Amino acid sequence: MSEIVTSPAFKENARAALADVDLQQALKSVEVNFIAKRRASADKLPEFEALRDAARDIKDHTLAHLDLYLEAYEQRLTAAGGQIHYAVSAEEARAIILGICRKVDAKTVTKGKSMVGEEIAINAHLESHGITPVETDLGEYLIQIRGELPSHIIAPAVHLTKAQIEADFRRVHTHLPADRNLEEHTTLLAEARAVLRERFLAADVGITGANFLVAETGSSIIVTNEGNGDLSQTLPKIHIVLATIEKLVPTLEDASQILRVLARSATGQEMSVYTTISTGPRRPDDPDGPGEYHVVILDNGRSSMLGGDFQDMLRCIRCGACMNHCPVYHAVGGHAYGWVYPGPMGAVLTPSLIGVDKAGHLPNASTFCGRCEAVCPVRIPLPRMMRRWREREFERHLQPATMRYGLAVWAFLAKRPRLYALATSAAAFGLGWLGRAKGRFRSLPLAGGWTRHRDFPAPEQRTFQAQWRGRKRR
Amino acid sequence: MSSREVVLGSIRRSLGVSGREAPRRQAVADRLAHHPRGLVPERGQRPPAERLEVFRQMVEAAAGTVAKLPRAEDVPAAVAAFLRAHNLPMAVRRGDDPRLAGLPWERAGALEVTTGASDGHQLVAVSHAFGGVAETGTLILLSGRDNPTTLNFLPDTHIVVVEARDVAGDYETVLARLREKFGAGEMPRTVNMITGPSRSADIEQMLILGAHGPRRLHVLVVGEA
Numbered sequence: 008m009s010e011i012v013t014s015p016a017f018k019e020n021a022r023a024a025l026a027d028v029d030l031q032q033a034l035k036s037v038e039v040n041f042i043a044k045r046r047a048s049a050d051k052l053p054e055f056e057a058l059r060d061a062a063r064d065i066k067d068h069t070l071a072h073l074d075l076y077l078e079a080y081e082q083r084l085t086a087a088g089g090q091i092h093y094a095v096s097a098e099e100a101r102a103i104i105l106g107i108c109r110k111v112d113a114k115t116v117t118k119g120k121s122m123v124g125e126e127i128a129i130n131a132h133l134e135s136h137g138i139t140p141v142e143t144d145l146g147e148y149l150i151q152i153r154g155e156l157p158s159h160i161i162a163p164a165v166h167l168t169k170a171q172i173e174a175d176f177r178r179v180h181t182h183l184p185a186d187r188n189l190e191e192h193t194t195l196l197a198e199a200r201a202v203l204r205e206r207f208l209a210a211d212v213g214i215t216g217a218n219f220l221v222a223e224t225g226s227s228i229i230v231t232n233e234g235n236g237d238l239s240q241t242l243p244k245i246h247i248v249l250a251t252i253e254k255l256v257p258t259l260e261d262a263s264q265i266l267r268v269l270a271r272s273a274t275g276q277e278m279s280v281y282t283t284i285s286t287g288p289r290r291p292d293d294p295d296g297p298g299e300y301h302v303v304i305l306d307n308g309r310s311s312m313l314g315g316d317f318q319d320m321l322r323c324i325r326c327g328a329c330m331n332h333c334p335v336y337h338a339v340g341g342h343a344y345g346w347v348y349p350g351p352m353g354a355v356l357t358p359s360l361i362g363v364d365k366a367g368h369l370p371n372a373s374t375f376c377g378r379c380e381a382v383c384p385v386r387i388p389l390p391r392m393m394r395r396w397r398e399r400e401f402e403r404h405l406q407p408a409t410m411r412y413g414l415a416v417w418a419f420l421a422k423r424p425r426l427y428a429l430a431t432s433a434a435a436f437g438l439g440w441l442g443r444a445k446g447r448f449r450s451l452p453l454a455g456g457w458t459r460h461r462d463f464p465a466p467e468q469r470t471f472q473a474q475w476r477g478r479k480r481r
Numbered sequence: 482m483s484s485r486e487v488v489l490g491s492i493r494r495s496l497g498v499s500g501r502e503a504p505r506r507q508a509v510a511d512r513l514a515h516h517p518r519g520l521v522p523e524r525g526q527r528p529p530a531e532r533l534e535v536f537r538q539m540v541e542a543a544a545g546t547v548a549k550l551p552r553a554e555d556v557p558a559a560v561a562a563f564l565r566a567h568n569l570p571m572a573v574r575r576g577d578d579p580r581l582a583g584l585p586w587e588r589a590g591a592l593e594v595t596t597g598a599s600d601g602h603q604l605v606a607v608s609h610a611f612g613g614v615a616e617t618g619t620l621i622l623l624s625g626r627d628n629p630t631t632l633n634f635l636p637d638t639h640i641v642v643v644e645a646r647d648v649a650g651d652y653e654t655v656l657a658r659l660r661e662k663f664g665a666g667e668m669p670r671t672v673n674m675i676t677g678p679s680r681s682a683d684i685e686q687m688l689i690l691g692a693h694g695p696r697r698l699h700v701l702v703v704g705e706a
């Protein structure tokens with residue numbers, strides 16, 4: 008597990024994010040661009056909504072039979088000459104990967120974009136053992152040279168400005184002439200391409216994630232736009248696929264169904280540029296491709312989500328649509344969530360993976376507007392699951408005492424209508440009387456969270472219910 | 482207990498199953514054996530001539546370019562013309578695919594044709610696709626000596642030949658052909674589904690072509706559907 012968990016400090020993170028001018032600018036364009044692109048591409052395909060149902064059903068079917076599909080997958084993969092390694096925990100996955108790298112005395116490892124790689128913090132582990140991991144997805148490369156976590160699951164560096172990137176390139180690519188021009192987006196990309204091309208050709212091991220594992224053929228599938236995942240897995244001697252158990256789908260037809268909603272939901276493309284199906288190592292007369300093909304299949308807490316309140320979360324295909332449409336994400340960005348997975352999907356998944364005691368604030372970071380569920384290609388009921396986390400948090404006494412007592416008093420009154428009417432009338436009268444001069448309060452005991460930022464209006468001296476009754480009588 | 486047993490055991494415990502239930506095993510075996518087609522969009526089910534038109538539109542929408550050629554022997558001249566039009570050096574790399582090897586390359590004038598995988602030094606590659614998919618303008622390429630995978634990614638410009646009759650409406654039709662060629666459950670090392678040239682939008686969400694793979698993708702569709 009990544010050591011740098013700041014989820015417990017969500018509130019502080021959020022406050023800092025709101026004050027960050029560059030970040031706010033970047034987030035504005037997330038809101039505008041991603042939403043419009045998804046809309047346009049969904050509108051172009053009349054069958055889109057029906058395909059979302061199909062994608063959900065395929066995932067549900069697979070999860071209900073996951074043990075059997077996993078066995079079938081393993082059998083096909085092994086028959087194709089691949090090697091499978093099961094890992095219960097992040098620690099075990101890290102040890103397996105390090106072991107494979109050491110066997111070939113690897114110096115450099117190129118990496119395709121992998122959220123699971125972030126989840127297990129594989130880079131830090133390899134580095135601490137003298138192996139250099141090189142992220143090759145441009146966005147991942149940018150955050151790697153800055154030592155940051157991704158702020159978005161499909162656009163990891165979406166929080167950065169061109170000026171920041173230029174400064175980072177000048178700081179890191181010191182072998183290049185200091186007076187070179189890096190003013191354009193295109194010159195920045197060209198520089199990254201040239202620098203990373205050298206790394207691709209020198210790498211000993213390539214690590215990629217997987218968007219799907221196909222039981223029928225024992226294949227892994229990656230989906231990218233840059234082609235970096237393909238270079239990472241084609242050029243080195245060894246290809247390691249790092250995937251989690253819920254990536255399984257039964258057949259290539261099932262993968263095709265889900266592919267029809269994946270890119271459209273993510274970037275609004277009809278299809279991502281490179282969808283690559285890999286099965287085993289290089290064949291006897293292949294002129295290229297890796298000599299060894301390993302799959303590290305990680306559980307890391309997911310199997311215990313099956314059959315419970317959060318099983319539906321395992322349908323997630325990591326498209327990013329939920330965060331692209333989330334007003335909280337638009338306001339605070341991805342880093343505020345404090346770990347690898349941000350936005351609504353992170354608010355549900357993170358407590359499952361690192362514990363609600365650390366990630367308890369995340370399910371509260373929602374307005375329950377429901378936009379995430381409305382766009383999720385596999386129809387995950389994200390708001391309902393966030394609510395479930397809130398209930399658990401309450402049951403486990405993880406909320407502050409004032410909030411718990413407050414809620415207890417309210418619940419006591421709410422169950423006793425007469426008493427409730429009496430108490431609220433008294434409060435309305437009292438507050439109305441106290442605030443009658445100005446019509447508002449600058450501060451109020453127990454309401455600091457409100458009055459720190461705005462005045463609290465003094466109520467009419469009668470409650471809504473009392474006024475309503477009065478009007479009906481007239 | 483091995484980690485494999487721990488993971489499978491934990492999945493089974495959570496699902497409340499033993500893994501020996503006959504109906505579950507049957508459901509899985511059936512699905513793997515019959516691989517039912519799901520929903521295929523209408524756009525992927527048009528008649529042949531229209532299908533090629535959808536294919537062209539979709540390749541272009543993905544920033545690729547398309548030329549139609551009546552016969553395979555027109556390919557070398559079309560390749561040369563494309564290189565000249567883009568001021569590219571007159572040299573290409575291709576694999577051993579007999580459909581490419583048998584072409585009259587000498588008709589392309591001063592074009593230098595080498596064969597084999599790419600080591601990163603070639604600027605232009607020519608590949609022959611296994612098929613195409615109209616619904617998204619996607620090309621399907623298979624690894625192996627005939628069309629080495631490195632040719633799809635390392636050169637700056639990728640020219641792909643596809644026969645018109647191999648352009649299907651949907652992915653499922655191409656998958657069926659794959660099974661026919663390799664056998665049920667068998668696959669070549671790599672199947673590349675390629676939709677347009679490489680790109681990145683990681684710098685301020687500005688879309689730029691040619692991230693790590695080719696910045697140009699040109700498709701030559703040969704013959705009639």
Ligand code: SF4
Nearest residue numbers: 323324326327329383
């Ligand atoms: S929860 Fe749904 S919308 Fe969010 S990333 Fe996962 S699949 Fe996409």
